[in-house]
Amino acid sequence: MKSMVKMIKNLSSMFNPKAVCVIGASRKPGKIGHEILKNLINYGFGGKIYPINPEAREILGLKAYPTVKSTPTKPDLAVVALPAVYVSEAIEECGRKGVKAVAVISSGFKEVGNARAEGQIVNLSKKYRMRLLGPNIFGVFYAPSKLNATFGPPNVLPGRIAFITQSGALGIALMGWTISEEVGLSAIVSLGNKSDVDDADLLEFFSQDPNTEVIVIYMEGINDGKEFMKAAKKTVMTKPIIVIKAGRSERGARAILSHTGALAGSDAVYDAAFKQCGVIRTSTTTEAFDLARLFAGQPLPDGDNTVIITNGGGMGIMAVDACKDSGVTLMDIPKDLAAKFRKNSGMPTFGSTVNPIDMTGQIYEAGYSGAIKTALSDPRVNSLIILYCQTAVTDPKMIARAIIKTLKENGAKKPVVTSLVGGEECRVGIRELNRAGIPSYSEPQRAVFVIGAMHEYARYLRKRKK
Amino acid sequence: MKSMVKMIKNLSSMFNPKAVCVIGASRKPGKIGHEILKNLINYGFGGKIYPINPEAREILGLKAYPTVKSTPTKPDLAVVALPAVYVSEAIEECGRKGVKAVAVISSGFKEVGNARAEGQIVNLSKKYRMRLLGPNIFGVFYAPSKLNATFGPPNVLPGRIAFITQSGALGIALMGWTISEEVGLSAIVSLGNKSDVDDADLLEFFSQDPNTEVIVIYMEGINDGKEFMKAAKKTVMTKPIIVIKAGRSERGARAILSHTGALAGSDAVYDAAFKQCGVIRTSTTTEAFDLARLFAGQPLPDGDNTVIITNGGGMGIMAVDACKDSGVTLMDIPKDLAAKFRKNSGMPTFGSTVNPIDMTGQIYEAGYSGAIKTALSDPRVNSLIILYCQTAVTDPKMIARAIIKTLKENGAKKPVVTSLVGGEECRVGIRELNRAGIPSYSEPQRAVFVIGAMHEYARYLRKRKK
Incomplete structure (x- = not known):
């Protein structure tokens, strides 16, 4: 199944969509569905933006639509900010409309033990050959298309470093940190539960991306080690990969289990794999971005x-x-x-x-x-x-x-x-x-x-x- | 000889002088003898300040004196900012006047191979039972007496961390760093060539100093390991000592030799000695001050x-x-x-x-x-x-x-x-x-x-x- 999904390379639709819809767009400041919409608008996204909300006519100056079905053009990317119970219905609707990628912000899936619900949305996205980012994420940012579909800081600096993060809270915090440290980013991807899109997919995308020179990953665990190694080995020949792999200690690995439910695996195995693939490992995020800055500039x-x-x-x-x-x-x-x-x-x-x-x-x-x-x-x-x-x-x-x-x-x-x-x-x-x-x-x-x-x-x- | 000098505890005169003279005080901004005088005045030193300059009547609003001999009261501390060749004469004069401590800013001694000249000023200071700080230093700062007798930044923040440094350039740079990082200091002592006053002497002073809670030392080498260990072992029982010992690597040790002419000694020996005395060793100055801040506050x-x-x-x-x-x-x-x-x-x-x-x-x-x-x-x-x-x-x-x-x-x-x-x-x-x-x-x-x-x-x- 996985390989079939892999074949469907709709990731570029995620980063360079012509139209984006925000399902669960809200009129209420502070709500995630409001903040994402606001960031999308304010960061200057050039394509169409469709707020989806059955009870609103207009949000933040944009015409709102009651359903995905009712949007005038097909959104390539759908950002889903609904309570977990409504997500599968929304995905089904996206599939029918021909959406190519969905970014599921919503939490309440595998990370809280709800594997069944997660399986359901994965199956739906496969059925419609959509790529699924998340669930349990803060969104996706891509500087070249001026896409800030996150509920993080609005003013990320454009640059040539792609940042992939498994941790949401840390990712948002680091978005802010890169701004105050003046580190420019080409992309930020919150991976969350990695139910479909994972590190290997993103490496494949960024290795081809002329806007990215170096890739930084905050990683707690990988599901498919072989896929990762294959992608990494290829990517490093043109672009360095820097990984902050948490869970180095036994106790840290246990904390990961209770954090995302992911098995961290033996640290020695990760270490050996990274070395073999030419992936650079750092202990801290400062080291990682210090290094990324060097690769991006020199x-x-x-x-x-x-x-x-x-x-x-x-x-x-x-x-x-x-x-x-x-x-x-x-x-x-x-x-x-x-x-x-x-x-x-x-x-x-x-x-x-x-x-x-x-x-x-x-x-x-x-x-x-x-x-x-x-x-x-x-x-x-x-x-x-x-x-x-x-x-x-x-x-x-x-x-x-x-x-x-x-x-x-x-x-x-x-x-x-x-x-x-x-x-x-x-x-x-x-x-x-x-x-x-x-x-x-x-x-x-x-x-x-x-x-x-x-x-x-x-x-x-x-x-x-x- | 050393033990006799050790007996003469004139260090407190250095930190809490009633009067200070600056030998080589200059009217010309940018000159070391001008900058030190300016810092002394501007930081608010409460005692008498005597600029010594045979050709000036007044410098920075203070009456200048042609010789140390001619000052109205006896200076406890003399800061010497003269070319190396004139230093021994100045020390002799200080000795005759009854000065208790001299801080010799001047370079051009052992660090450039001129051991003879250094021996001469050490002997003179011993003859008159004075303590000699330096030569080849940027001065001394002590917050409680508002004494900024350095040519470093004027606006050091008062606090409870004493900072001792063997490197002058690094010391001055770190003075500035502590200001922008808001790290408060009780004292800064530039040790330079350590011809007389050394780490052990200062540990003894700071261990008794109610204004100091923690001691940070940037060290390249020690002359008298036994004395240091004795002083450190005693000091740590009441106040932590944090040492950044440079020259950990063989090549670093060689660089020390060409920097200050000091023998760095085997790093393993230092490491063992520090452990035995309860001295905390860090690799970087940031780690050292991070830690000092903790000890000073918690x-x-x-x-x-x-x-x-x-x-x-x-x-x-x-x-x-x-x-x-x-x-x-x-x-x-x-x-x-x-x-x-x-x-x-x-x-x-x-x-x-x-x-x-x-x-x-x-x-x-x-x-x-x-x-x-x-x-x-x-x-x-x-x-x-x-x-x-x-x-x-x-x-x-x-x-x-x-x-x-x-x-x-x-x-x-x-x-x-x-x-x-x-x-x-x-x-x-x-x-x-x-x-x-x-x-x-x-x-x-x-x-x-x-x-x-x-x-x-x-x-x-x-x-x-x-």
Whole structure:
């Protein structure tokens, strides 16, 4: 049965619908059926929007329809926000109308032990060859079609990271987090009970999606491990997959069981599977998005040699320690290159070129610019970590701008990450760097972690491509 | 020789001087001798300030003196901001005047291979029984006496965390970071080359200091391991010590050698020594200050049982995973207590009381308040982790305020940490909680990490006190 459903690739109708109906659209602010409709309208969806409500003539300025049947054109996507008992009837109606995908927001299914009701809506969607997202989800967002069919925050930033989440509450919370952290997203998909559409389906879609460069998944468990591995193995050849797999601990796995009723499975099995497929695993959502930002903004390295440039010895040493933890290969700087770093940065004689290239606290923008150009122009250097400690005589904003300018003028063939440690002005500098697509973090260890993970991914790809 | 110097406890003159002179005070903004004087004046130091400059009559509105000899009263503390070659002469002059402590900002000593010059100033300070801080430092800050004798940021927030740093650049950068993160400090001491005053001396001072509750040290190496261990072992019985020891990796240790000329020593030795003394070691400065904030704001737990309260299953599971990593004992909730959690929080039937207590996304302020009261009033619960995922129907600020109010009204006999995940409103909530002394973090793993480290410290103390 599953394979038949798999054949019906109506997922693109879900992300790029010409018309969307909201079944259970409500006039009452605060109601889920109201908030989804409001987000759809306000985010600027370009297609038709049909609120379905038998008791309303108009909701939020849009003409309402009593049934799906009565809409003037066929909706490709139906968002269902009804109490669980009414859902199967709505799905049946969608099927008859020719809807291609339904996103069932409603909860009250398998997650509360109601497997029978869930089976029923799955069977109905199969009968009509529709794709079913959910149930028990907060919706779906896709930036390219300006589709915000969620009851999460209205103002998600468009970008090139697709985010898939099994947890609804965490997903909505992270939507808000990405906004305040200025992380741009191409898509957000709430998977909920995964009764039909699952991670593997979405990987297949996003691997083909020109708007997505990297995929982040918050995962508690997978139903079909083989399908996932097959899809992942194919996807990673063009786009990195980053997974936050919860339930690492035995107790965490038990909590998953009581949360979504899913079997988390042995963590060691997941770990091995991820490694085999080249899927990158992180422990925290911050790590996942830190890394996604790097993949979305910077190219892959051609080799393993990393150079650290710093104006502070202590910060350099902490980064070096982190390099060991994160599997970063610090380049042994050849004599000719050391001389160039010294000359081009204008560092004082007590500066060091051992890697970290410690230019000392006496250098300014020109020092950074000179050192960065040196690293970029030398073919033996494959990636660059730029560190900056706020000093009494330099302005973090000016340093950030010098880094941006130098990288812009000297091509971006190698991945570069940065970390600025200091006060409020550093936050501004970090924000400017991130906006320019140069990942920047408030802590050197975060910069080292991401570059290490990227190098590991690049090594995996080189091996597979052999 | 060392022990004789040790006997001379003039450190309190350094932190609580009646008069301070700045040797090398300058009229020129941007110059170190100008910035230190400006910080001293602007931070509101209540004692006398004497700028020493043979060519100036007045600097920043203060009468300047040509020599230390010519000041009307004896300065207890002299801050020396002169080129290295003039420092020994200045120290000699201080000694003759009866100065008790000198902070030598100047660089150009052992860190650049000039051990002879450093030996000379150490000998001079010993001759006159003065304590010598530095050289190669950015100064000293002590909140209770409103002493900001640094060239770092002017507006450090007063608090109960003492911060000792061997790295100057990192130290200044972190001063700024603590301001933008609203971390309050009792003291900041830049140790530089540690020619005389070292970590052990400061531990002795801060262990007696009623204004300090917890000590954070950024350390690259120690000269006298035995002295440090002796002081640390004594100090930890009343105040926790948190150390960021850089140079964990072999390459990091080599970088230290070229940074400060210090031998980092074997990392395993440090690790064992820290464990034996009950010193808490962290890898990053964020971890260190996260933890310091907890110690400064919350009491120690009486036992090992931790309870997690959450409104989001996914966030709860990630926290449970982190509990394993951080050695947190999740309490097995007895039936009677489970029933109380259920009743007092008003969670829906599909909520869970297995720990994490998952109240689900359907609860509001009252749910948090009820669950918190339940945990606080049960003697079997020793510490509490409160998690919140921003939902469409709750306001993070209101949740934060409900937590603050409930904790205020129900005593604070158990440590509580919180984590709020979501958008901008969560940042506001986190800030309010932190200001109320309830540590709050943007990520559940950070909350779990700190409570784990606190439990470990409490276990260490119980063992030692037996």
